[in-house]
Amino acid sequence: MVHADVGIVHPGAMGARVAAQAVAAGARVWWVPQGRSAATRERAEEFGLRPAAGLTELTDRCPVVLSVCPPAAALDLARQVAAAGFDGVYVDANAVSPARVARIAEALAGTGATLVDGGIAGPPPRTPGTTRLYLSGDAPAVEEVHQLFAGTLLTPVALAGPVGRASALKLAFAAYNKISYALAAEASALAESHGVLDDLRDLAGHLLPGTPLASPAQLAGAGPRAWRWEPEMTEIAEACRDSALPGAFADAAAQVFARWQAHKDDGSVTAGRLIAELGGTGGPSGPPRHS
Known part of the structure; x- marks a missing residue:
């Protein structure tokens, strides 16, 4: 079992199910309710996510932050996390191009954060064997994220090589x-x-x-x-x-x-x-x- 604090921004239909797998593995998963819809709040409550007062509290509390959001928001969200002073492992698990992943890496440069490139293949994880999370980038950080989801309905798969390969x-x-x-x-x-x-x-x-x-x-x-x-x-x-x-x-x-x-x-x-x-x-x- 994993005993860690993990943040997620923002738990939509896919993100909430991803977060639920980390909860199932034993992690305490935090999110920011401010400005989110009633449907998002219901999903967060259903899957046992814990509310943080804001993005700064989430990034201070959690050594791992997962980003699962619409592609167009991915870069701006990474900039917000960087501005909050995050220096842990940042997992961009969005459907973005390798070029956009490179821009996300630039946004995090100098913060002390380590970027892991993630690519989710399959539907929101509900049953075994349907959904994979591909990971690439810094090997120790990739392994940390791999262990977070090992044995869950979201199958982690590590790819050798730099960020951009998973995307x-x-x-x-x-x-x-x-x-x-x-x-x-x-x-x-x-x-x-x-x-x-x-x-x-x-x-x-x-x-x-x-x-x-x-x-x-x-x-x-x-x-x-x-x-x-x-x-x-x-x-x-x-x-x-x-x-x-x-x-x-x-x-x-x-x-x-x-x-x-x-x-x-x-x-x-x-x-x-x-x-x-x-x-x-x-x-x-x-x-x-x-x-």
């Missing part, structure tokens, strides 16, 4: 996995505009079973998460261009997910609604027939 792996996997949802939605919208969506799903069920193209329920799952996936696509596009690769696939996927922003955390949205919102509401066969 690169995370984005490379997300590029394939999440862009496939955007492709499935666009292919479905095209088929719907010509009245052959049922036939497309039948074909995909035979040749591509287990994919969003074959399963309306699976495709619908992208709607509530699109608000997080859209900025992640921006990070992927940046990472691709930094590697002299075309980022157009990620740019296009970002445009798809941006159309679904209104469905944030809406578990009732259907695949038909998402397809219609891509503009597949007309065509030779008229409006879409599917709900």
